[in-house]
Amino acid sequence: MLLPNCRGVFGLLLSLLLASTPVLAIWPAPSSISTGESTLWIGSGLSVTYNGKILPWTFGYEPKGSKFSSSEIVKGGVARAMKSIVQTNFVPWMLYNRMELETTEPSLLKYKTYITHLDITQSGTDTSKTFKPLAGEVDESYTLNVDKSGKASIKAVSSTGVLRALESFSQLFFQHSKGPFFYTKSAPVSITDKPEYDHRGVLFDVSRSFFPVDSILRTIDAMAYNKMNRIHIHATDSQSWPLEIPALPELHQKGAYAQGKSYSPADLAKIQQYAINRGIQPIIEIDTPGHFGIAALSHPEIVAGWDSAPWSAYCAEPPCGQIRLNEPRVDPFLDKLMNDILPRVSPYSAYFHTGGDEVNFNMYNLDPTVGTNDSAVIVPLLQKFIDKHHARVRKAGLVPMVWEEIPADYNVTIGKDVVIQSWLGDEAIASLTAKGHKVISSNYNYWYLDCGRGQWLNFGQAEFDTFYPFPDWCSPYKNWRLIYSYNPRANLTAEQAKLVLGGELAAWSESIDDATIDDILWPRASAAGEVLWSSPEGRTQLEASTRLAEFRERLIARGIKSGTVHMPYCTQGSNSTACQYL
Template sequence: MRVVALLSLVGHAAAIWPAPQSFTNGSAALWLAEDFRVSYNNRTLTQRIGSTKSIPTEISSLDIVEAAVQRARESIFQSSIVPWKFYPRNKLDQIEPSATGNSKIYIQKLQITQTTIDNNSTFKPIAGEVDEAYNLTIGTDGAATIKAVSSISVLRALETFTQLFYLHSGEGTGVYTNLAPVSISDWPKFSHRGLNLDVSRNWFPKENILRTIDALSWNKFNRLHIHITDAQSWPLDVPALPELSQKGAYRSGYSYTPQDIKDIQIYGIYRGIEVIIEIDMPGHTTSIGFSHPDLITTFRYQSWHDYCSEPPCGQLKLNYTPVYDFVTKLFDDVLPRVSPYSAYFHTGGDEINTNDYLLDDTVNSSSVSVLTPLIQKFIDHSHDLVRKAGLVPIVWEELLITWNLTLGKDVVVQTWLDDASLSEVTGRGHKALFGDYENWYLPCGYGQWFNFNNTDAAIHYPYTDYCSPLKNWRVIYEYDPTASLSADQLALVLGGEIHLWAERSDPSNMDQVMWPRASAAGEVLWSGRQDPSGQNRSQIDAAVRLSDLRERMLLRGVGSEPIQMAYCTQYQGDCTW
């Protein structure tokens, strides 16, 4: 299945995103019958009745594949694009196959074969535990087959299958592909391909998160990291500690119930997306102080520049027994409800401000030599609870690089500062994730979110944010922090995540801020920055394929900014520098 062939993309006719590892095609036209049959391991699947957005209660390979097939049907027959934007004006009728006559060849059946049996880890995998490889073939006679290693790789194959079809411009004439014969052999470069979504600085209803999971699956991501709590709000209901969200959420109803979290995780599993929850500690914990002010030092301290990276300030006290009791009670409630549906739990650990502990009456020091053993003890306690629940801890890079803590070899270290961080983490033998703020932070370039008084305004004009400029899709697409790593270091890189911190994002703009720039990261993570011949992938080729995907995302209900003006997709050579 994994014989590498030269990727062959012929103009817009083969606009698959992310690019398959091996793709060959012809130019024969086939039509897809609306009642095409699908078999899964020799079992004929019946068409489902009801919404594909419903959240099931059971998890099984058959149910996952059946639901994915139904979504593929809807995508093809309700959301395929007429590709007028991708050919010179008034030339589409010369590209499309004839919709008249009796010579049309139809795909009448799609045969899906899963070659191995799923197990429990298939649905909540440690990175690398699930093989997502698949083969997809379509003959000129209309025979279509998918051979996939797991139910998750069936999902990936079906997403590719949907992108092969276009809606004919003649009303009521149906959908077609002009690529037969098709032969695709595909698998991901990285086993962790994620988006980090901050839902604490602004509130995002559950339906926004579910829509994001859909979009992630179309781009062959496999992780949604939800940064669920922070200094600004605590939008997570904890039955054992109901006061946390009652006082820490922005308002009543702006918090996720245990059922919401379960629904989000199961919805993700059905789309091959593992949901990872983060409760960031001991920093970024001010919102705990709204219900438990005794646990927090420098709670909402007004001279915030010296005590936190952004207001409101406040960190958990480090040498206080009630803090340990609180964390134990919190984790004993949350983790057993997370662990059936995820293999990981993120405990944060970034941006711990030493000045806060000068005002912590249990510490009274900002000395690194004093604070390091206290932070080590706190992290050991938290990670013992995570492991007890059967989960693998993830932390931000500072715990290893800044504080030089001793972390278990199971701990995944997420880097965010620069390429050097990834090199250091892997050089020290730890599994790592990449995605630094200079390349993969989506909120950059929109300007500062806080206000300036008249005295300071002129100094700070034009109010750029700390990570300006905006990271356009080309910057994201060209990011390759692994290029200088040794083979041993590269083996420790699980993958990466692109980040949406929400100081200036909420449901009104989240889709446009996220897509299709996150799609560029999706191809880097799935296909790799280099093609199978070892050459960097071309922006010129990518722009057309990404524009095609963007059109499909719009029709499937996800807002997405344009890649280029339509003229550039119609006349590609005119818009090349």
Template sequence: MFDTLFERNFIPWKFYPKRAVFEPGRDGTYRGPRKEITKLTLVLKKPDPETLLRPLAGSVDESYELALNTDGTATIAANSTIGLVRGLTTMTQLFFKHSDGQVYTKLAPVKIFDAPKFPHRGLNMDVSRSYYPVKDIKRQIDALGYTKFNRLHLHITDSQSWPLVIPDLPWLTWKGAYQYDMIYTPTDISDIQYYAALHGISVVIETDMPGHTTSIGYGYPNLITAFEEDDWATYAAQPPSGTLKLNSQEVFVFLEKLWNDLLPRLKPLSAYYHTGGDEVNKNAYRFDETVNSSDPAVLQPYMQSFVNFNHDAVRHAGMVPIVWEEMLLEWNLTLGRDVVVQTWQSSAAVQQVVAKGHKALVGNYNFWYLDCGQGQWIDFPPDSSEGFWPYADYCSPRKNWRLIYSLDPLDGIPANQTHLVIGGEAHIWGEQTDAVNVDRMVWPRAAAVAEVLWSGAKDAEGRNRSQVEASPRLAEMRERLVTRGVGSEPVHMPYCTMEDKGCIW
């Protein structure tokens, strides 16, 4: 906290008129003794739950009360240690840096009661298509904690690479990682989990399957069908093609080794495990000798058995499964009531998921995909590029923060089903994002998601939250992130916060 206040704080000149004298004491009007905070009291009102470090959604109370008094005392009270962390974070955001090196606030006295609208508030970070050193993941964790997210979802394997070290299956990384040192060891994963826990964040690991698994085939080729077919677009969502076989005994032996090695290591600091399930191309199973069909009616029972096997292993490890929406809505699988379904295609998908009685995560790609608008990453030969110009990506255009802020996670959800929408995630996929540009791709737009998930999309009168009011808050948060070493983009030019009328239409 003291490091944030005194070392990672900023002088807020951008939020006052040009050349204004805005700092206390600079205009000569304040002549009394300087009032200082002499006492900060933290009150934990009840014992922490046993699940504090691996919480299920809603199992830990993150609310807090903060009082900053003119007599120099401050109190933060909460029902959990994580609530105290959220309160301490807010307290640092009440203060600004003074040009004399001190810090100050003009808000005292102030009393705040704050609590999140949704218990799952996350960022999905693809660390498979592009590799991120652990230090760069930790920088995102620091920013997530400062904006009161509480989940980091690591999409850690995909078709292009398998960087996750599984000691019982050594060929996964020896053959499947981009380079020998572009891997995440068990120590790395434990380090990431622990660092996140200190920020009140739980890590969710995802090994996507049965699709998006080509990288397994580099070390274990017998497990994969349609492996690196030249006509990849017929058999996969993107190159290279390759999918785990659905009815192979070798595949189930592989999965058993994977789960027995990985899940017990994750359990101490993770309550959820994501088994993937998106974009499975049925055509790939024409090459699968264990099913020999692309007929959905033939494949569906095999997919049911495949998912049942994985989810039983997750439950046996004491964790809760998460899947992508296709497993429920496209494959029509019967999923356990404990399974959380992550949606990404539409608000209608959220409605369908909760109508089936499942808990849902929101993440509509038309709003909360942070990598959109970068253009195509696939090359087109001259004789086949017609029709693709100007080479926009599938989810163009870029999702600006105002669009992001406009998504209501409860859009179209009946009042008696809103409790099933447990939150959502922003997504940063790795086709054109890596450690060099990830900060500007994620921040500060992800902070707009954070506010929607913490405060809800509606104000006290039930209206959409005002972007006119949100804009200066987001601009201020951007400055605070920059002081924390996060390369966050500007929200707008300084003029917009320095003038009374600002940049309002």
């Protein structure tokens, strides 16, 4: 009878001992990390060298312009990392046992060993592909070392790898409870790291709801904190056209939600440059031929079935409208559109997303140039449309991306270069990769972040009983544990797995806006960020939960209004078993 109690007491004592120092919780988890128990301090006077030369840096430094320089990108990365360390850090009270922070954090009265120098070495030479790579074209690996004497060094092949290292470096430190003093208790530190997947992204829908530019920039910052590297901007849809096209100004003038709710060419350039300077590639999507209804307000001659009713018979959500498939005025319109937007995208991206999802064949009964929903008629027209449209993208030096319905549901042939975004689940990914297609996963069962929050549609009394209690189509809510459990390459052969380039979390914005986007994305997207950076195989939710809770506090300190991981009781003492189900 005594043995279980003894084990329980021993377990409690061990838990308290381990809790006396917070676990060094780098997020996403590095490939390899070793730490010690020595304390080092750091201040704003850090001296930095880059390839043997002094790199002058100042807080708030932001590289400017469309010409990207490795040293400028690194300088901006150093400025942001040091801001995170000495200006937007946090006191880690929630990582210690109750009331123990002040008695266990390092003393301010004892001699302090400071990190005074950071030496950065980049062994490779950046090219234009470094800043807008295809999958596999940039090396993001790095090593980070901090010895007990305070000597810190970063080695990486590319400036992108340096940025990833600087993010890990920024997560080594905490703020002291008694003032602006910053320390780590885990020296020496040695990290060797590289990503598991090349494509680690977030889909940001600015068409269902309008988001200020600052909201997009803030999301890019949060993605960089998570070592994510693709922001997919779903720029237009049937509900609104916020993207300004100078060659076709009537599109946003009539299709935006209101005056000022649009993105100018300067806005788009700012967003793209901001992303590149953080090692994130922007991918713009103009969805075609479906999800195009709003263009009817300015160009009714190219749109079939605008705002047709009942909408549920003709489209996935109101208002309906698709590009006419046999209308001679469509090609000149698309030529003009793409000749405008693609040269403004190609300096910053290797890809352009052409959409292709949820084309409703019933709509072509309403298309005067087609007049039938017969797939035998429609599919050849879709094939012709896709061939021409992808030719426009390739002519601009970009690789087309499509949603999976184009090859999977409509049987349209696409080029081997095309990257397919799959959202319909593991079976769909298995089928696509078995046919040799390159895929990124946005499996709605795991990685659709708008799901499980209830319907955004309204229902009259006649439909009340049918739809009560009004769940959305993709319930349940995808909590971080579910998101963390997903393996995009599960049950695939080795050859198929190579074709899964990575994945994207989707934040469709029918019920999301600037006031809620941070809470919707974070820390749930962080969970996927770790899946894509360092596959969680061999790690458990128990191990991940304390690190994610700590990282969430870093997000809050840095101005990202992240949702919670769990209550402080589950975090204090870095004891993940406190809230384990038994």
